[in-house]
Amino acid sequence: KIFGDAVEELRELSTQVLNLAMRRLSGYGVKKILPALIEGCNDSNSRSKLSNLNALGSIAYCASKQLA
Numbered sequence: 001k002i003f004g005d006a007v008e009e010l011r012e013l014s015t016q017v018l019n020l021a022m023r024r025l026s027g028y029g030v031k032k033i034l035p036a037l038i039e040g041c042n043d044s045n046s047r048s049k050l051s052n053l054n055a056l057g058s059i060a061y062c063a064s065k066q067l068a
Contacts, residue, residue, distance in 0.1 A: 003015065003052070004045030004048035015054075018051065022058035041053060
């Protein structure tokens, strides 16, 4: 939900935290976070959708075997 916040600083910080977390995810972590990211793609806020899609892209790049 913070990805779609009106305060730009919060959006940027949340994106930075997400990118850092995506780099360190294990296969188990991917399994746990994937449902939340997919649910976030259905959010009505376009900023939130975009951030969730970017996170899915990060998972695909960093943990492609786990995502498959």
